[in-house]
Amino acid sequence: RKEVEQDPGPFNVPEGATVAFNCTYSNSASQSFFWYRQDCRKEPKLLMSVYSSGNEDGRFTAQLNRASQYISLLIRDSKLSDSATYLCVVNPGGRGGADGLTFGKGTHLIIQP
Amino acid sequence: GAVVSQHPSWVICKSGTSVKIECRSLDFQATTMFWYRQFPKQSLMLMATSNEGSKATYEQGVEKDKFLINHASLTLSTLTVTSAHPEDSSFYICSARDFGSTDTQYFGPGTRLTVL
Helix, strand or coil, X not given: CCCXXXXXXXXXXXXXXXXXXXXXXXXXXXXXXXXXXXXXXXCCEEEEEECCCCEXXXXXXXXXXXXXXXXXXXXXXXXXXXXXXXXEEEECCCCCCCCCCEECCCEEEEEEC | CCCEEEECCEEEECCCCCEEEEXXXXXXXXXXXXXXXXXXXXXXXXXXXXXXXXXXXXXXXXXXXXXXXXXEECCEEEEEECCCCHHHCEEEEEEEECCCCCCXXXXXXXXXXXXX
């Protein structure tokens, strides 16, 4: 089983729509969770951290379900500029915070005008 | 946010040559830096953790003698791909962890390596 699994998409969504992605992780001891955004041929950029209580940043809402080991990202009122690959990222933890991150393959989102 | 630079941004080399990639944290000190590799349509894969003043920790399957890592200062880590082959062609990205203020990893812009 892969450590972090995501539906690769692509998700083709009309501008203004709401879209949601999920991802699952296999390591139940994982410490922290993130959503990154990666544009074509660029480095990943942090979109938001994901907290157990759920958190919101403008049009973006992230949720974590530790019991089921899944993470979600909701994008409301999608914009053309939201087109990108969204990476689900897990910090396995356990070494005093000095761990590299584990990335999912990413979900490709295309917002259509 | 914090800035991490990488140099070069892209390189094309002949098979058998060695290539050095630099990763610098420009406005913060990073005792730990990470090196990732991304093949087309694949996820970023952690190659190694680079610790300032000590040996790097390599992930399973990554040859330490082929991918030499040096982290001589708090702002610079280098990755040298020795005797590069076409299968080493990939997008190499470093990240640096800012322990000074946050727990966030900041990524460099990446280096695209093509080995002919």
